[in-house]
Amino acid sequence: MVNCSFCGRKAVYVSKALGRAYCKxxxxxxxxxxxxxxxxxxxxxxxxxxxxxxxxxxxxxLALLHYLVKLSxxxxxxxxxxxxxxxxxxxxxxxxxKDFLRVAEELSVEYRIVRFRDELGYSLxxxxxxxxxxxxxxxxCSYCGVFRRYLLNKAAREMGGTVIATAHNLDDVIQxxxxxxxxxxxxxxxxxxxxxxxAGHPRFIxxxxxxxxxxxxxxALYAVLNNLYPRFVECPYAQQSIRWHLRKYxxxxxxxxxxxxxxxxxxxxxxxxxxxxxTNKIIEGEIRSCHICGEPASHDLCRACTYRLELEIMDExxxxxxxxxxGALGNQLSI
Amino acid sequence: MVRVKVKIIxxxxxxxxxxxxxxxxxxxxxxxxxxxxxxxxSRNGEVVAEDEEVGEDDLIILYPVVSGG
Numbered sequence: 268m269v270n271c272s273f274c275g276r277k278a279v280y281v282s283k284a285l286g287r288a289y290c291k292x293x294x295x296x297x298x299x300x301x302x303x304x305x306x307x308x309x310x311x312x313x314x315x316x317x318x319x320x321x322x323x324x325x326x327x328x329l330a331l332l333h334y335l336v337k338l339s340x341x342x343x344x345x346x347x348x349x350x351x352x353x354x355x356x357x358x359x360x361x362x363x364x365k366d367f368l369r370v371a372e373e374l375s376v377e378y379r380i381v382r383f384r385d386e387l388g389y390s391l392x393x394x395x396x397x398x399x400x401x402x403x404x405x406x407x408c409s410y411c412g413v414f415r416r417y418l419l420n421k422a423a424r425e426m427g428g429t430v431i432a433t434a435h436n437l438d439d440v441i442q443x444x445x446x447x448x449x450x451x452x453x454x455x456x457x458x459x460x461x462x463x464x465x466a467g468h469p470r471f472i473x474x475x476x477x478x479x480x481x482x483x484x485x486x487a488l489y490a491v492l493n494n495l496y497p498r499f500v501e502c503p504y505a506q507q508s509i510r511w512h513l514r515k516y517x518x519x520x521x522x523x524x525x526x527x528x529x530x531x532x533x534x535x536x537x538x539x540x541x542x543x544x545x546t547n548k549i550i551e552g553e554i555r556s557c558h559i560c561g562e563p564a565s566h567d568l569c570r571a572c573t574y575r576l577e578l579e580i581m582d583e584x585x586x587x588x589x590x591x592x593x594g595a596l597g598n599q600l601s602i
Numbered sequence: 603m604v605r606v607k608v609k610i611i612x613x614x615x616x617x618x619x620x621x622x623x624x625x626x627x628x629x630x631x632x633x634x635x636x637x638x639x640x641x642x643x644s645r646n647g648e649v650v651a652e653d654e655e656v657g658e659d660d661l662i663i664l665y666p667v668v669s670g671g
Contacts, residue, residue, distance in 0.1 A: 269651045278651040288651060484639065487667040491642050491649060499612035499666055514668060518639040 280488055283525035291492055298489050302334060302477050309461040311475040312430060315344035319428035319472070321419055322349045322378075324363025326490040326497055327434035329370050331478060333495055335432060336374045349378035350422055350431075352415045355390025359502050366497035381422045383414060388580055388587035395504075397578050397591050407504040410574060417562065417571035423472045435476045438483035441531040442513050449509065457542050459535060468554045468563040482528060559585045606630060606660040610641075627662060628652045640668050 269278040271290035278288035289297055306312060320335055322328040332349055339345040351367055353360050364380070371378045384390045389397070391414070395407050423431045440459060447455045461479040478486055490496045505511055520527045556562070557569035559581075568576070575581035580588055604623055608630060609616045619630050627645065631638050631652065638652040642665040645654060656662070 268655075269653045278653075279649045281651045281653055291649070484642070484667045487665060488642050488649070491644075491665055496665055499610070515637075518637050518668070522637055522639045 279492070280485070284529055294485075294488065295492065298481070298485060299334075301480055301485075303338075305461065305480050306475075306477055309475070309479070311432075311462060311477060312342075312345070314342065315429075317346045317348065317427050317429045319423040319426055319431045320347060320349045321423075321431055321433045322351045322367055323434075324351065324360075324365070324367035324497060325434075326495065327436055327439075327478065327483070327486045329366065329495040329497060330486050330490045330493070331432060331434040332370065332376065333374065333493055334489070335477070336376055347376055348426055348428070349376050350419065350426065350428075351378065351380045352418050352422070353380055353382040353384075354411055354415065355383050355392055356502060356504070357390075357392055359500055362498055362500045370495055379422060379426055381418050383418070386418055386421075387414060387575065388589060389591065393591075394578060394580070397580065401578065403577055405574070406507065408508045408510070411504070413570045413574055417569065420470070420472055421562065424470060428472050431472050431474045433474060433476055434478055434486070436478040436481045436483050436486050437528055437532055438514065438517070440476070440479060441517065441528060441535065442510050444531065444535045445513050445517070446509055453542065456535070457539055460539050468556070470556070470561065471554070471563045480532070559583065604656055604658050604660075606656050606658075606662055608634065608662045608664065610664045610666065621656065625656055626652065627654050627656055630656060630662065631664075636664070641666060 269281060269288050270276065271278050271293050272287040273293045274290060276290035276292075279291050280294045281288045312318065318335060318339075320328070320332045322332055332347075336347050339347050349367070349371055351364065353364060367378075382390075383394070387394070391407070391411055394410050394414075398405055398410065419431060444456060444459055447453070447459075461476050463474045487496070517528065517531075555564050555567070557564040557572050558567050559572045560569060562569050562571070564570075564572075566573075572581065572585070576583070578591075580591055582588055603620050604625065605618060605620050607616070607618055617634055619633055621629055621633065627643050627650070628638050631641065641652075643650055643652050643654075644663040644665070645656070645660055647661075
């Protein structure tokens with residue numbers, strides 16, 4: 268039997284990197300201390316906040332919602348609301364929405380669901396099909412990421428949010444770090460800190476990552492131990508992403524050389540620090556307002572409007588163009 | 603030898619695995635070419651660390667850590 272390093276009870280988790288084993292009670296204490304330390308260290312929240320938790324219905328975001336609702340009981344100035352962006356991925360998102368609704372109800376948390384189909388006129392499945400037909404060079408995850416971030420910021424603002432909390436964990440962050448090294452995208456790496464969106468734009472809501480130092484395995488264990496673990500379902504587009512492969516390699520490295528992940532996070536934080544003075548040179552130009560929608564943009568148009576024009580699902584005045592040919596998908600309704 | 607049943611939750615992936623006496627859950631996963639880093643393990647309904655020894659007829663349920671998209 269593997270025993271807890273603190274009380275001798277049966278362990279549920281062993282951190283080889285830290286050389287410690289934890290029983291359920293001590294794992295939950297360790298988890299809580301680690302997240303609270305991250306929140307304090309990076310000054311994520313002030314005493315009065317309306318925190319919009321970005322949820323997908325996956326284990327990480329359900330864990331974050333559960334954790335922040337619990338923590339908010341100790342902070343009278345905090346209001347927690349949940350926001351789910353439904354991209355319309357058939358056979359995937361329907362399942363995770365059900366899991367989200369179950370947890371949201373149990374926690375009695377106010378929530379909103381915004382749908383690609385309502386906001387953009389088309390589901391992600393349809394957008395990908397239109398993009399393929401037009402031979403646009405974008406990957407499914409690029410459309411998803413751009414439109415999701417766009418709607419998250421817009422809907423969070425409409426909900427009165429002062430800060431958006433996302434469930435990105437340490438694994439997500441270091442995978443993105445490596446992906447951007449591969450792509451030579453240093454302007455994206457300098458934005459990979461635990462707090463982003465400090466650039467002054469009246470429509471930009473600050474984003475924080477309270478699970479920045481939490482391993483994906485720890486977040487999954489928190490979800491299992493708190494009966495939050497949702498039905499296992501994988502995004503059908505996930506395996507088309509370079510992230511999927513990097514994740515496998517990093518996990519192999521961690522298994523062979525415990526502590527690799529923490530070390531990579533330290534490497535990221537160091538490079539962000541080293542690049543701090545040069546950030547203005549790396550991120551070209553200042554933050555502007557999109558000429559079409561008015562949302563924050565680094566060029567004349569924001570990325571979401573650029574994509575929509577290229578896909579021809581929106582005209583230059585920002586009106587949705589209906590009836591784009593989406594082939595057989597045209598008859599499918601996202602929920 | 604010890605025989606255990608391994609299942610990945612919510613999938614039809616299921617195996618019967620034979621390992622040496624004294625083998626750990628980690629050894630069972632290795633035999634299946636699964637990385638312990640990617641699963642939370644429950645043995646006979648109880649969450650355990652992957653360094654636990656397995657016993658005859660144990661039912662191991664794996665919760666994938668790398669779900670989502």
